[in-house]
Amino acid sequence: xxxxxxxxxxxxIICAVSVSVTRNLLESIIxxxxxxxxxSIIWLTLEAPDLAITEAAVGAxxxxxxxxxxxxxxxxxxxxxxxxxxxxxxxx
Amino acid sequence: MKSDGFxxxxxxxxxxxxxxxxxxxxxxxxxxxxxxxxxxxxRWLTTVQNSEKPVGARIATWVSHRxxxxxxxxxxxxxxxxxxTLIGVLLSVVAFLPAFGDEDAPAVNEVVERYVSKSVxxxxxxxxxxxxxxxYRGFDTLGEAHVLFAAACSVIILLRVDDPERRHGxxxxxxxxxEDMDFEPxxxxxxxxxxxxxxxxxxxxGLYVILNGTxxxxxxxxxxxxxxxxxxxTSVAFGFGRTERFFGDEMYHLxxxxxxxxxxxxMAYFIYMGANGFPDGVWLGIPGSIxxxxxxxxxxxxxxxxxxCTMYCFYALFRKGGL
Numbered sequence: 001x002x003x004x005x006x007x008x009x010x011x012x013i014i015c016a017v018s019v020s021v022t023r024n025l026l027e028s029i030i031x032x033x034x035x036x037x038x039x040s041i042i043w044l045t046l047e048a049p050d051l052a053i054t055e056a057a058v059g060a061x062x063x064x065x066x067x068x069x070x071x072x073x074x075x076x077x078x079x080x081x082x083x084x085x086x087x088x089x090x091x092x
Numbered sequence: 093m094k095s096d097g098f099x100x101x102x103x104x105x106x107x108x109x110x111x112x113x114x115x116x117x118x119x120x121x122x123x124x125x126x127x128x129x130x131x132x133x134x135r136w137l138t139t140v141q142n143s144e145k146p147v148g149a150r151i152a153t154w155v156s157h158r159x160x161x162x163x164x165x166x167x168x169x170x171x172x173x174x175x176x177t178l179i180g181v182l183l184s185v186v187a188f189l190p191a192f193g194d195e196d197a198p199a200v201n202e203v204v205e206r207y208v209s210k211s212v213x214x215x216x217x218x219x220x221x222x223x224x225x226x227x228y229r230g231f232d233t234l235g236e237a238h239v240l241f242a243a244a245c246s247v248i249i250l251l252r253v254d255d256p257e258r259r260h261g262x263x264x265x266x267x268x269x270x271e272d273m274d275f276e277p278x279x280x281x282x283x284x285x286x287x288x289x290x291x292x293x294x295x296x297x298g299l300y301v302i303l304n305g306t307x308x309x310x311x312x313x314x315x316x317x318x319x320x321x322x323x324x325x326t327s328v329a330f331g332f333g334r335t336e337r338f339f340g341d342e343m344y345h346l347x348x349x350x351x352x353x354x355x356x357x358x359m360a361y362f363i364y365m366g367a368n369g370f371p372d373g374v375w376l377g378i379p380g381s382i383x384x385x386x387x388x389x390x391x392x393x394x395x396x397x398x399x400x401c402t403m404y405c406f407y408a409l410f411r412k413g414g415l
Contacts, residue, residue, distance in 0.1 A: 046192070049309035050221060053301060057317035062403050065324060069410040 005045060011038050026077050029067045036060035214368065216376030217306040217385040225311065226388040228368050234359045237395055241352055244402045253413030287329030294322035302396035306385035312395025319396065320403025327404075332412060339404065341415045348401045351394040358387050358394075 015035040022028040036059030043052040071077045190197035207224050215223035225233050295318075302315030327335045365372035377384030408415050 050311060050314050053310055053314040054317055057314065057321050058403075061321045062317065062324065062406070065328075066406060066410055069407065073410065 005042075008038055008042050008045070012042070025071055026068075029064055029071070032067070033060045033064040036064070212379050215385055215388065216379050217388055218380050219305065219307055219309060219311075221309065222305050222311050222385070222388055222392070226305075226385075226391050227362070230359050230362060230367075230391070233391075233395070234356060237352060237355055237398060240399065240402050241348070244348070244405050247406055247409050251409040251413055284329050287325050291322050291326050291329070294318055294325065298322060298396070298400070302392050303382060303389070305392040306388050307380055307382065312392040313399055315392070316396035316399025317403060319400035323400060323404040324407045327408070327411075332408070335404070335408075336415075339415070344401055344405060344415050347397055348405075351398040351401075355391055355394040355398070358391055362387055 012035065015031050015038065019028045019031045019035065022031060036055055039059065040052040040055035043049070043055055068077075194200075207220055207228065211220045211223040211228075212218060215227040217223040217227075298315045298318035298321075300315075301310035301318060302312060305311035305315065323335060323339065362372060372386070374386040376386045379385075383389065405415060
């Protein structure tokens, strides 16, 4: 195991733990996207570049976007230009 | 209060102790009585409700006060115990796994040998993974494409807005409706300038990955995901009007069904001719050039466009309830 692998795996564990520890949903989604990016680099070091492309596009891109769209739909994050004062963002 | 379930009762006990709203309006003696007689609705309590300090009621109060706490603590301890046990078991299993790239690993058997040694000759691809996914195990990949199709269908069933006026954002009073889909994406300058560079790149890279799926890593799914991400980026940065111009409902149905039908027909022909290793009358091309691999290149193109459509369809349905 090279130094790079060790660093990447350590970041992976940190990301995996902090996703579930974080209280803020927006933060945990962003950490999850970071997890996918690190995972795609690990796929690259494991000589699976096609999986790396898919992981970067699906895991970091599309899944995170869908999570964000869902959060916006349930008003868990404040939308830009959202003038509806009754829908306070959920702080949890 | 009588009609409430046990859990809401328990919750009110946890939050307010034994004080409830009715208790405040009663005189102290009556209050005492109601607390004693009214706490749990269990039948066994009625036998002791007249005594001054009913044991059953005290036990019940204790359970509802302390029992929840104790259960909470036990729950946390048990959850941590199970987590750490699972981590230990999995780590000890990992210690017994063969090393990465080990020749003696049980996964390296005659199937892998056949794929590695014969795939260039039998499928015409220099990318053995593409040959395996689209030719040797093409039937699996066909199933996966149909899983994607079913997923897109169920998302459409769940999230599609039936009213076409609402769907296209023509009902312009977002403050009145409060619905997220009525807000046009309010993109900023940085996003638009970055998207101007990134969108063509992601489309070209996606097409490159699809077309070179037979000679280099990648293929239909990866390239399609890249193109879908490009479509989503376009709609985020420039608004849905830009993508609706060329990608509406009809276009989606046309591309999706055409790609899936073409894929299924090609796969049916491939299996009908005997599948792996049998001559199926399709020119395999020169291994290493772009037009090679026989049916794999058209299969990759079909899968790629289908995946791109599905990705964008998911996003559009989540965002505005229609394509």
